[in-house]
Amino acid sequence: MNVHKLLGIELPIIQAPMAGVQGHALAISVSNAGGLGSLPCAMLSTEGLRKELSLIRSQTTKPYNVNFFCHVPPEPDKPAEREWLKTLSPYFDEYGIDETTITSQSGRLPFSAEAADVLEEFRPPVVSFHFGLPELKLLERIRGWGGKILSTATTVDEAIWLEEHGVDAILAQGSEAGGHRGFFLTKDPDTQVSTMALIPQIVQAVNVPVIAAGGIADANGVNAALALGASAAQIGTAYMLCHEATTSQVHRVALKSNSARVTALTNLFSGGLARGIVNRLMCELGPINHAAPEFPLASSAIAPLRAKAESLGRGDFSPLWAGQNVSGCKEISAAALTRELAGL
Amino acid sequence: MNVHKLLGIELPIIQAPMAGVQGHALAISVSNAGGLGSLPCAMLSTEGLRKELSLIRSQTTKPYNVNFFCHVPPEPDKPAEREWLKTLSPYFDEYGIDETTITSQSGRLPFSAEAADVLEEFRPPVVSFHFGLPELKLLERIRGWGGKILSTATTVDEAIWLEEHGVDAILAQGSEAGGHRGFFLTKDPDTQVSTMALIPQIVQAVNVPVIAAGGIADANGVNAALALGASAAQIGTAYMLCHEATTSQVHRVALKSNSARVTALTNLFSGGLARGIVNRLMCELGPINHAAPEFPLASSAIAPLRAKAESLGRGDFSPLWAGQNVSGCKEISAAALTRELAGL
Numbered sequence: 275m276n277v278h279k280l281l282g283i284e285l286p287i288i289q290a291p292m293a294g295v296q297g298h299a300l301a302i303s304v305s306n307a308g309g310l311g312s313l314p315c316a317m318l319s320t321e322g323l324r325k326e327l328s329l330i331r332s333q334t335t336k337p338y339n340v341n342f343f344c345h346v347p348p349e350p351d352k353p354a355e356r357e358w359l360k361t362l363s364p365y366f367d368e369y370g371i372d373e374t375t376i377t378s379q380s381g382r383l384p385f386s387a388e389a390a391d392v393l394e395e396f397r398p399p400v401v402s403f404h405f406g407l408p409e410l411k412l413l414e415r416i417r418g419w420g421g422k423i424l425s426t427a428t429t430v431d432e433a434i435w436l437e438e439h440g441v442d443a444i445l446a447q448g449s450e451a452g453g454h455r456g457f458f459l460t461k462d463p464d465t466q467v468s469t470m471a472l473i474p475q476i477v478q479a480v481n482v483p484v485i486a487a488g489g490i491a492d493a494n495g496v497n498a499a500l501a502l503g504a505s506a507a508q509i510g511t512a513y514m515l516c517h518e519a520t521t522s523q524v525h526r527v528a529l530k531s532n533s534a535r536v537t538a539l540t541n542l543f544s545g546g547l548a549r550g551i552v553n554r555l556m557c558e559l560g561p562i563n564h565a566a567p568e569f570p571l572a573s574s575a576i577a578p579l580r581a582k583a584e585s586l587g588r589g590d591f592s593p594l595w596a597g598q599n600v601s602g603c604k605e606i607s608a609a610a611l612t613r614e615l616a617g618l
Numbered sequence: 619m620n621v622h623k624l625l626g627i628e629l630p631i632i633q634a635p636m637a638g639v640q641g642h643a644l645a646i647s648v649s650n651a652g653g654l655g656s657l658p659c660a661m662l663s664t665e666g667l668r669k670e671l672s673l674i675r676s677q678t679t680k681p682y683n684v685n686f687f688c689h690v691p692p693e694p695d696k697p698a699e700r701e702w703l704k705t706l707s708p709y710f711d712e713y714g715i716d717e718t719t720i721t722s723q724s725g726r727l728p729f730s731a732e733a734a735d736v737l738e739e740f741r742p743p744v745v746s747f748h749f750g751l752p753e754l755k756l757l758e759r760i761r762g763w764g765g766k767i768l769s770t771a772t773t774v775d776e777a778i779w780l781e782e783h784g785v786d787a788i789l790a791q792g793s794e795a796g797g798h799r800g801f802f803l804t805k806d807p808d809t810q811v812s813t814m815a816l817i818p819q820i821v822q823a824v825n826v827p828v829i830a831a832g833g834i835a836d837a838n839g840v841n842a843a844l845a846l847g848a849s850a851a852q853i854g855t856a857y858m859l860c861h862e863a864t865t866s867q868v869h870r871v872a873l874k875s876n877s878a879r880v881t882a883l884t885n886l887f888s889g890g891l892a893r894g895i896v897n898r899l900m901c902e903l904g905p906i907n908h909a910a911p912e913f914p915l916a917s918s919a920i921a922p923l924r925a926k927a928e929s930l931g932r933g934d935f936s937p938l939w940a941g942q943n944v945s946g947c948k949e950i951s952a953a954a955l956t957r958e959l960a961g962l
Contacts, residue, residue: 285919355831385888413891429879430879433704447813450811450815462880464880464882464896467794468792468794468812468813468814468832468833469812469814470792470794470812470813470832470833470834471833471835471942471943474835474836474838476941487816490814491818492818494818494847495818497845498814498845498846501841501842501844501845502839502842503838535774535809536808536809537804538808538845545658552808561808569932597815598812598815599811599814599819601818601822
């Protein structure tokens with residue numbers, strides 16, 4: 275099936291869900307422009323989710339996407355968390371932070387029956403997942419209200435697995451994409467290939483529509499993705515300076531600076547591998563440090579450092595998520611950017 | 619200027635020069651099909667170069683490209699070479715190789731006045747470089763016979779530098795490309811971005827034609843590169859199984875296996891960063907190991923291990939260069955592949 279028809283969109287543009295830098299406003303603007311706006315839900319409480327969905331429903335009649343993580347939360351691992359605190363202790367000293375006040379709290383929860391209960395009230399037309407898929411009975415609830423199901427593949431094997439598990443379309447995430455790698459059948463970074471390499475191989479391997487993500491920043495990039503056989507393009511980074519984004523000041527400054535040219539995959543901020551602009555913490559600990567505990571446990575200890583540094587106008591401890599191509603970032607409305615991306 | 623006119627080619631296809639897996643035969647086949655065949659010259663002696671060029675001249679009247687490295691050869695560094703031998707000593711023991719018989723010999727020489735003397739006899743229409751550019755008086759000799767000059771950029775800064783130094787077109791090498799990274803203004807792997815991210819940014823930054831390289835394996839890939847603003851595509855990996863390639867048996871087997879899905883940038887085989895299929899040596903020492911001496915000094919100590927393992931049918935110590943997309947490798951003639959890549 276044609277992806278426009280499947281998702282009910284006019285333009286082959288999907289705005290990537292980006293937890294921490296956007297909420298309902300960005301999604302509404304994109305959906306109203308004819309693309310597919312996305313709401314990142316992994317960091318929302320049940321109440322927060324209900325509030326965001328109410329706002330979307332009140333401001334658009336167009337299709338939209340809600341995005342969830344579906345990782346298996348790790349067992350608490352006190353020795354690993356102590357090791358991580360020890361690694362970070364010079365920074366706690368520097369900022370006068372009392373380590374004993376740090377509480378482990380995830381901040382990122384997987385899709386659950388409670389979340390499905392809230393979704394059922396709103397019946398979002400598209401639900402997308404990162405890190406595989408939730409259990410079958412949760413997927414069936416989504417199908418029950420006619421919701422279409424998307425999930426992320428970073429390898430050919432993952433794409434085949436997702437098709438076998440019944441997704442309606444595959445988000446093929448090239449290695450240049452910003453934020454968390456959606457990989458779930460592998461944790462080997464060397465399996466993560468670029469959009470140019472990944473899209474043709476996934477298109478050849480599956481029958482469902484493929485949506486290209488990673489490094490796409492303008493209408494030429496969208497056309498290139500379509501030439502590779504994708505049915506649509508998912509774009510994240512280019513939206514991060516838009517009026518409706520809630521991107522922090524330090525993050526906006528970094529995106530507009532030359533330092534945005536150098537990104538790396540890092541596990542320091544959540545424990546999971548994600549692409550961000552290289553900053554002080556990544557330089558000093560190395561972007562991948564084995565002392566960081568499993569996803570999403572690393573973030574609790576980073577939180578007070580991040581807050582303190584950001585209060586001083588510094589992004590030294592912030593996850594400055596960005597893809598490898600920031601050349602499309604524009605300080606305009608997300609609706610205008612969506613039309614530009616579609617070549618209008 | 620239009621790149622077809624600049625290089626005198628009918629098709630927007632440039633065969634990437636690949637030392638160790640091809641000579642005149644592959645280049646002739648591609649040029650005769652209407653693309654631009656390339657001869658890798660970094661590992662040829664003066665006599666070898668003359669012989670290859672004679673064969674090309676006798677078998678095609680079409681334009682062709684000769685490719686040279688232009689690194690500054692490092693000073694011999696005995697302590698570093700001893701450290702490298704020590705790191706490899708368990709393998710020498712395993713294979714019964716006497717370390718004292720290993721002689722340091724580069725195998726890869728930069729472009730020189732002697733090479734220019736040979737070129738002058740043949741006046742190749744295109745000369746391309748990797749690792750920057752040679753000194754101005756050598757470039758002027760090439761211009762003297764009307765030769766066009768190309769060089770590789772891996773970042774926007776390198777593209778601007780090359781344009782300022784007078785290249786006729788830029789080979790923009792995305793991070794998914796196989797073989798040696800052509801970087802020369804930086805050695806930071808995190809600056810190396812994918813084709814999808816790199817091409818639009820270089821196209822925006824320079825006025826000379828841009829040729830896209832990295833991850834391009836079929837006609838759709840070529841069309842995607844053109845959509846990004848490139849004037850032509852340079853393709854390497856897809857040619858490695860062609861009849862005219864001299865790719866070794868272990869390398870061919872690796873390219874056809876599932877292991878070709880996992881490549882990494884490694885410094886183990888030459889000291890320079892290059893992308894190849896992950897094999898035993900890369901697994902055991904890590905793909906990037908700081909004991910490896912500077913480019914091209916690492917290769918001497920690897921040579922006897924490689925020879926011994928290959929004689930047993932194993933690629934454990936071979937540089938199995940490949941890009942991230944081997945899906946276009948075909949056991950057909952290079953001429954037929956060239957026409958397919960051009961969508962004919």
